[in-house]
Amino acid sequence: MAIRRIDVRERVMEKNDELAADVRARLQAHGVPSFNLVSSPGSGKTLLLERTLQELGSELRMAVVTGDVQTQNDADRLARWTDRLIHAVVTGGACHLDARQVGAALEDLDLAALDLLFVENVGNLVCPASWDLGETAKVVVFSVTEGEDKPVKYPKMFRMARYAVLNKMDLLPYVPFDVDRAVAYAREVNPELVFFFTSALTGEGLASWYEFLRAQVHPAARPGA
Ligand SMILES: Nc1nc2c(ncn2[C@@H]2O[C@H](COP(=O)(O)OP(=O)(O)OP(=O)(O)O)[C@@H](O)[C@H]2O)c(=O)[nH]1
Numbered sequence: 001m002a003i004r005r006i007d008v009r010e011r012v013m014e015k016n017d018e019l020a021a022d023v024r025a026r027l028q029a030h031g032v033p034s035f036n037l038v039s040s041p042g043s044g045k046t047l048l049l050e051r052t053l054q055e056l057g058s059e060l061r062m063a064v065v066t067g068d069v070q071t072q073n074d075a076d077r078l079a080r081w082t083d084r085l086i087h088a089v090v091t092g093g094a095c096h097l098d099a100r101q102v103g104a105a106l107e108d109l110d111l112a113a114l115d116l117l118f119v120e121n122v123g124n125l126v127c128p129a130s131w132d133l134g135e136t137a138k139v140v141v142f143s144v145t146e147g148e149d150k151p152v153k154y155p156k157m158f159r160m161a162r163y164a165v166l167n168k169m170d171l172l173p174y175v176p177f178d179v180d181r182a183v184a185y186a187r188e189v190n191p192e193l194v195f196f197f198t199s200a201l202t203g204e205g206l207a208s209w210y211e212f213l214r215a216q217v218h219p220a221a222r223p224g225a
């Protein structure tokens with residue numbers, strides 16, 4: 001009997017890439033930059049977004065699509081800081097968001113009245129690396145409690161990201177973590193990676209993050225533009 005091999009995964013990924021292209025086109029048509037935040041569980045994605053909504057919300061119109069395997073805790077936390085849409089996707093076991101889910105969230109958004117879209121992906125450093133959500137860029141968040149070697153242990157995630165946020169800098173006095181080594185590991189897998197050093201708890205380093213976001217929304221205001 002002849003055996004025909006159908007690579008289902010390849011087809012699923014192809015379909016996702018098509019849907020991601022559609023999401024990207026819709027966002028670009030309205031000039032809305034979007035950032036897909038990826039990290040291991042607990043690096044501080046939600047707290048970073050909570051503060052961003054709280055402190056930049058009067059300047060920039062922001063919405064968030066959050067993905068969690070179970071619960072909509074993150075969406076509830078974020079909704080405290082904005083009247084704009086926080087769209088919760090409960091993946092029911094899947095370890096990443098996909099472009100179809102982000103596309104569905106866009107249906108509920110008035111893109112003409114939006115400056116910036118965030119996606120908070122499901123917390124893990126493996127699956128979300130492979131899924132294009134139509135974002136402008138992936139932002140990998142990692143924290144000083146995770147060990148310096150995460151970039152070399154999960155290289156695909158750090159290769160796919162354009163920006164890295166090293167968070168929980170306030171904990172540096174209490175944990176053995178060599179910032180220079182972490183950055184060197186990250187640059188080993190992705191020399192182009194642009195870093196932010198933050199504490200979403202104390203606010204340290206967030207001014208640069210906000211400056212970056214403002215410049216994404218108003219490119220003309222970008223230094224050197
Ligand atoms: N000390 C300190 N704690 C932080 C910082 N950022 C986040 N936390 C704490 O770390 C824990 C996890 O933060 P979250 O924002 O929920 O992390 P997350 O990446 O959204 O987690 P998942 O959505 O589960 O992947 C919470 O207790 C936060 O208060 C920080 O910069 N410094």
Ligand SMILES: [Mg+2]
Binds near residue numbers: 045046074120
């Ligand atoms: Mg979260």
